[in-house]
Amino acid sequence: QAANKQRQSQGQEQKSFARAPKPVATANATANGQHADLSFDELGLSTELSSLLVAPTSENGMGFIRPTLVQSRAIPALVDGRDVLIKSQTGSGKTLAFGLPIINSLHRREERISRSSGLRALILSPTRELCYQIMQVLERVSKPFHWLIIGSLIGGEKRKSEKARLRKGFNVLVATPGRFQDHLKNTQTLGDTLRKGTLEWLVLDEADRLTDPGFSKQIESILDWIDENVKTEERVRTQTVLCSATLSSEVKELSNRSLHDPVTIDIDPAEA
Ligand code: ADP
Numbered sequence: 001q002a003a004n005k006q007r008q009s010q011g012q013e014q015k016s017f018a019r020a021p022k023p024v025a026t027a028n029a030t031a032n033g034q035h036a037d038l039s040f041d042e043l044g045l046s047t048e049l050s051s052l053l054v055a056p057t058s059e060n061g062m063g064f065i066r067p068t069l070v071q072s073r074a075i076p077a078l079v080d081g082r083d084v085l086i087k088s089q090t091g092s093g094k095t096l097a098f099g100l101p102i103i104n105s106l107h108r109r110e111e112r113i114s115r116s117s118g119l120r121a122l123i124l125s126p127t128r129e130l131c132y133q134i135m136q137v138l139e140r141v142s143k144p145f146h147w148l149i150i151g152s153l154i155g156g157e158k159r160k161s162e163k164a165r166l167r168k169g170f171n172v173l174v175a176t177p178g179r180f181q182d183h184l185k186n187t188q189t190l191g192d193t194l195r196k197g198t199l200e201w202l203v204l205d206e207a208d209r210l211t212d213p214g215f216s217k218q219i220e221s222i223l224d225w226i227d228e229n230v231k232t233e234e235r236v237r238t239q240t241v242l243c244s245a246t247l248s249s250e251v252k253e254l255s256n257r258s259l260h261d262p263v264t265i266d267i268d269p270a271e272a
């Protein structure tokens with residue numbers, strides 16, 4: 001099995017999974033966990049997207065060989081329109097497990113998504129650093145689909161400049177709960193944008209941290225705000241994904257509150 005792993009210094013334990021005896025030249029990236037037997041073209045993604053994943057990095061591709069196990073299970077369910085609860089260890093490739101179906105659904109429209117098409121996807125992650133990483137991954141895989149506008153609300157800059165970018169409009173937004181809630185209270189554009197009911201995707205990443213006391217109130221109030229302010233009959237269905245490394249009772253509670261008839265993907269770290 002040709003799954004090449006170069007350990008990244010994420011301070012994680014090295015996991016045993018199928019590896020080629022010698023590194024394969026095209027695969028530069030690393031996933032901490034298992035890889036699937038499926039290939040990227042078997043997941044229901046567009047040909048453009050799946051070929052980008054395996055193209056060498058020298059050609060602006062991702063240089064991957066095959067999906068990780070969590071990607072191989074989550075992507076088909078998400079492409080199929082289901083809500084998904086993903087539990088798998090850190091480093092197993094969850095970002096693309098939700099990122100690919102989102103980009104996939106947005107780029108293959110008859111009528112092209114543009115800045116004025118409204119907010120289509122919201123990804124909430126606990127820290128600025130994590131949001132930034134998600135942004136980078138999404139920007140890389142959406143490079144061929146340059147008309148999709150991806151942005152962030154993570155602080156570290158003046159609220160005013162975030163406001164200005166909000167007014168121009170995003171299709172995909174990565175945000176920390178605190179900054180998002182802040183804008184929900186103080187920036188009329190964000191509320192107005194959400195009220196249009198265009199939100200097709202909601203991701204709660206690192207749910208085990210989002211359920212920490214500091215975040216859970218913010219998450220609750222964001223979810224409540226959406227329920228109260230975006231009228232069901234006027235909005236598209238929001239497909240929701242919850243990612244976590246553990247399934248604590250708090251995560252299960254958040255899952256019950258936010259997911260509709262979800263597919264649960266629970267990757268045991270020891271699974272072959
Ligand atoms: P998680 O969110 O589960 O902690 P990430 O999405 O951050 O994991 O991915 C961890 C690492 O795995 C990243 O460096 C990413 O580039 C890499 N990766 C993701 N998918 C694959 C894949 N299919 N093949 C090889 N490496 C991958």
Ligand code: MG
Nearest residue numbers: 094095205206
């Ligand atoms: Mg992650």
